[in-house]
Amino acid sequence: xxxxxxxxPSVVSPPEGDRTxxxxxxxTKCEGCGxxxxxxxxxxxxxxxxxxxxxxRIDARTRLKLLFDGEYQEFDASMRSTDPLExxxxxxxxxxxxxxxxxxxxxxxxxxxxxxxxxxxVVICALELKFIGGSMGTVMGEKITRAIERCIANxxxxxxxxxxxxxxxxxxxxxxxxxxxxxxxxxxxxxxxVPYISVLTDPTTGGVTASFAxxxxxxxxxxxxxxxxxxxxxxxxxxRQKLPKGFQRSEFLLQHGFLDGIxxxxxxxxxxxxxxxxxxxxxx
Numbered sequence: 637x638x639x640x641x642x643x644x645p646s647v648v649s650p651p652e653g654d655r656t657x658x659x660x661x662x663x664t665k666c667e668g669c670g671x672x673x674x675x676x677x678x679x680x681x682x683x684x685x686x687x688x689x690x691x692x693r694i695d696a697r698t699r700l701k702l703l704f705d706g707e708y709q710e711f712d713a714s715m716r717s718t719d720p721l722e723x724x725x726x727x728x729x730x731x732x733x734x735x736x737x738x739x740x741x742x743x744x745x746x747x748x749x750x751x752x753x754x755x756x757x758v759v760i761c762a763l764e765l766k767f768i769g770g771s772m773g774t775v776m777g778e779k780i781t782r783a784i785e786r787c788i789a790n791x792x793x794x795x796x797x798x799x800x801x802x803x804x805x806x807x808x809x810x811x812x813x814x815x816x817x818x819x820x821x822x823x824x825x826x827x828x829x830v831p832y833i834s835v836l837t838d839p840t841t842g843g844v845t846a847s848f849a850x851x852x853x854x855x856x857x858x859x860x861x862x863x864x865x866x867x868x869x870x871x872x873x874x875x876r877q878k879l880p881k882g883f884q885r886s887e888f889l890l891q892h893g894f895l896d897g898i899x900x901x902x903x904x905x906x907x908x909x910x911x912x913x914x915x916x917x918x919x920x
Contacts (some may be wrong), residue, residue: 666690682901691858691901693838696747696762699797703760703905709753712782715776716743723806732806736767742776744826745800748783750792753820754909755919757790759783762797763844770800772844773807777814780848784821788828793912797835802842815847822851832913833908836863836886836895854911856897857886858904863894 668690682702683692700708703867716733723729736902737743745767752761761783763770780796789796803811825832834852836845839862846865849855857863864884872879889895899907903920913919 646805652777658708669690684901688858689900691838692861693765693799695766695798696742696799699762700738700747700749700751700760701907702901703753703795703797704749704751705753705755706751708749708760710747710748710749711786712748712779714743715775715779716803717807717808718809720774720800721806721808723808725806729806732768740764740767742767744773744779746776746779749781750786753795753905753912756793756909756916758793758795758912759787760795760797763799765801767801767878768804768806770798770844771802771804771811772800772814772847773804773811774814777811777817780818781821783816787830787832788825791828791830793830793916794825794832794909795835796832796852797837797838798840798844798849800844801840802839802846812843816842818848819851822848826853828876831912833911835904835908836861838862841867843864850894853915854859854896855894856904856907857889857895858901859886859898861886863889903904 662675664675664678665671666673666685666688668685671685671687673685673687676693683694684690684835685692716737719729735815743765744766747762748759750757752758761780784794786792803815805811822832831853832851833854834849836849836857838858838860840849841864845863853903862884863886868879868884880888886895886898889911890898893904897907
């Protein structure tokens with residue numbers, strides 16, 4: 637019988653599903669150098685590119701996991717923003733809040749927690765950039781103020797990890813009032829001689845930079861983080877001049893005296909632990 641008259645092929649191919657090799661999600665492209673990175677290698681390096689040291693953005697819970705020794709206690713997790721202005725842009729503010737709360741399983745853009753860092757009890761406030769750009773509203777102002785008051789009462793060091801686009805426009809002047817509120821609370825923390833370490837990540841801008849992010853006893857940043865008040869494009873349009881290369885990046889700020897140090901993510905926990913040993917003495 638000729639081959640073209642066979643009713644069944646001489647070689648049976650495996651089912652279509654068995655021949656498919658799934659690679660989706662196993663690789664990612666580095667935004668810094670453009671190289672393709674195995675996602676597992678990226679996770680093992682704390683979301684830092686092993687080829688160019690580009691620091692990918694990470695969420696607030698991952699940040700807490702990297703800094704705390706293990707379990708931690710979260711405070712005021714159910715505190716939610718109201719809508720004092722009944723603000724509407726492309727959608728009502730209440731709807732925007734509800735969508736963020738549902739998708740991120742967070743009540744607002746900040747997590748306030750207490751736990752151990754290298755054996756020392758600390759309070760850490762971590763901002764969540766995905767929640768309306770990590771913007772600072774009344775809830776964030778109140779939670780940070782409560783965190784500061786807790787640190788004063790228990791003489792516990794404070795660490796704030798910033799990642800934000802600034803004050804939350806949907807809450808208007810009420811949001812801007814949080815700058816003064818938090819700054820006044822930090823003054824009381826300073827008078828109590830309790831250390832505060834500010835960690836600035838990409839991006840830290842607007843009212844957050846203009847208040848608590850730059851008021852630490854120690855201000856440190858991750859490599860390549862965008863830090864400033866107005867963005868580079870806004871500044872260029874205002875002054876009608878081309879800005880220097882790397883303007884508002886953490887390396888530029890360190891060179892011009894706005895930061896105390898730049899620390900790789902993998903070394904952040906040990907760096908903070910050494911700094912607290914300097915401020916408070918060794919853990920006993």
